[in-house]
Amino acid sequence: CRILFIGSFRDGSREEATDLVGRLGLEDDIEFKSWMTYTEMLEYLSVSQVGVVPFRPIQRFQKLGRGNNRKLFTYMSSKLPVITADFLELTALVTEYECGRTTDTADPTAFAETIEALLDDDNEARVMGANGREAIETELNWEAEQAKLLTVYENL
Numbered sequence: 001c002r003i004l005f006i007g008s009f010r011d012g013s014r015e016e017a018t019d020l021v022g023r024l025g026l027e028d029d030i031e032f033k034s035w036m037t038y039t040e041m042l043e044y045l046s047v048s049q050v051g052v053v054p055f056r057p058i059q060r061f062q063k064l065g066r067g068n069n070r071k072l073f074t075y076m077s078s079k080l081p082v083i084t085a086d087f088l089e090l091t092a093l094v095t096e097y098e099c100g101r102t103t104d105t106a107d108p109t110a111f112a113e114t115i116e117a118l119l120d121d122d123n124e125a126r127v128m129g130a131n132g133r134e135a136i137e138t139e140l141n142w143e144a145e146q147a148k149l150l151t152v153y154e155n156l
Contacts, residue, residue, distance in 0.1 A: 001116075
């Protein structure tokens with residue numbers, strides 16, 4: 001398993017994370033990439049097996065869901081099964097579309113076991129990835145939402 005982190009560390013912990021990877025001898029298994037273009041990121045996703053949305057169950061992330069979770073929808077659009085936090089709207093979304101698994105992201109063991117289980121089951125991962133892509137194509141897209149928005153405007 002190779003883990004790729006794309007983006008910045010908002011809390012300034014990148015050096016700490018890089019040092020930990022070095023101390024554990026995981027330089028060949030974990031890579032940190034800076035922000036990149038969306039097209040470049042999609043190239044990485046095209047060869048990935050799982051998309052992980054590791055939000056911690058803290059107040060800042062409690063409102064994440066259908067309307068404001070681009071990372072989750074990008075993974076779904078890329079046909080990747082998703083693993084995300086088991087709370088509120090994220091759980092409902094993953095359950096409704098059967099596009100991944102949720103886990104306790106505050107528990108490193110549970111988190112790792114969830115990732116490992118999905119990586120070990122190629123068939124389930126493929127089905128979940130396809131389910132996520134279908135949800136994007138049929139329901140979770142601008143065309144579908146546009147009709148709802150226009151109805152609201154017309155009713156006003």
